[in-house]
Amino acid sequence: MLNASYARADNYESERYRIQYGAVNIGGENSLTSGGYNLSVSLGQNAAGEFQSSGYVVKAGFQYLHSIIPFRFTISNTNMNFGTILPQVPATQQTVLTISSGGAGGYQVTAQEATPLKTLAAVTIPDTVCNEGSNSCTEGAAGVWNRKDSYGFGYNMTGDDIPSDFKNNNYYRPFPDASTKETAENIMTNENVGKNRQATVTFKVNISPIQAAGSYQTIVKFIATPGY
CATH class of the missing domain: 2.60.40 (Immunoglobulin-like)
Structure with missing residues (x-):
């Protein structure tokens, strides 16, 4: 388990695992914990939009939801x-x-x-x-x-x-x-x-x-x- 109580990051790593999140959030915390579970809360995305550079395009936000059902x-x-x-x-x-x-x-x-x-x-x-x-x-x-x-x-x-x-x-x-x-x-x-x-x-x-x-x-x- 992580020892840090708060971190501003999307990816968490240790020698045995890596946790990677799909969004950059504006806030969050571990609000409820017990011996058997850990409840984390995160809020919205602060970097929504389309971003381009040589060799890649990043589309972040619900408006870029990839639909498998065409209109x-x-x-x-x-x-x-x-x-x-x-x-x-x-x-x-x-x-x-x-x-x-x-x-x-x-x-x-x-x-x-x-x-x-x-x-x-x-x-x-x-x-x-x-x-x-x-x-x-x-x-x-x-x-x-x-x-x-x-x-x-x-x-x-x-x-x-x-x-x-x-x-x-x-x-x-x-x-x-x-x-x-x-x-x-x-x-x-x-x-x-x-x-x-x-x-x-x-x-x-x-x-x-x-x-x-x-x-x-x-x-x-x-x-x-x-x-x-």
């Missing part, structure tokens, strides 16, 4: 075609989001629509408010949407790392509308490393009997961001 994001279906929609007959389409992220800070995926569903003549299908009343929904809080006389466009989510307000497949939200400067909402998030995390997005449209006929379109933007 990857895929969308299984990028063209949602609802075909001919009949009044009070909800139509749905699905896509699967798959993400892998090995960064120390996890990841997040956000969603936002360019506009509500609309024709070239700017006739719109409004974003859903779900069943209204106690079951109404907003861009940041899902609500029950199962009534045939509740109209609009919205989405449901199932799978990994989704918001907890999507309690089952009857819970929907409207997409935030970029044309009115609504902020994109998180739809998948995890603070930890993850591989092949998957969530299914179900798009739903329900129209009233007086909805004008036409070809309605919008763009929904999904952005995946790794954390470090």
Whole structure:
């Protein structure tokens, strides 16, 4: 055992052993000892960063964590075609989001629509408010949407790392509308490393009997961001 009670060093050696630490710390001490154990405490790294010299590069700090999981994001279906929609007959389409992220800070995926569903003549299908009343929904809080006389466009989510307000497949939200400067909402998030995390997005449209006929379109933007 070491006889020194305190040392400012990373490597400890004797004739029989060598203890080598992977970081330069700003402080520490042997705080608890007994006949059977020795508890040491160390604090943070005071030399984080990238350092270079001829022949070597040193990368110190959590931001240089070597990840064996590359960041990857895929969308299984990028063209949602609802075909001919009949009044009070909800139509749905699905896509699967798959993400892998090995960064120390996890990841997040956000969603936002360019506009509500609309024709070239700017006739719109409004974003859903779900069943209204106690079951109404907003861009940041899902609500029950199962009534045939509740109209609009919205989405449901199932799978990994989704918001907890999507309690089952009857819970929907409207997409935030970029044309009115609504902020994109998180739809998948995890603070930890993850591989092949998957969530299914179900798009739903329900129209009233007086909805004008036409070809309605919008763009929904999904952005995946790794954390470090």
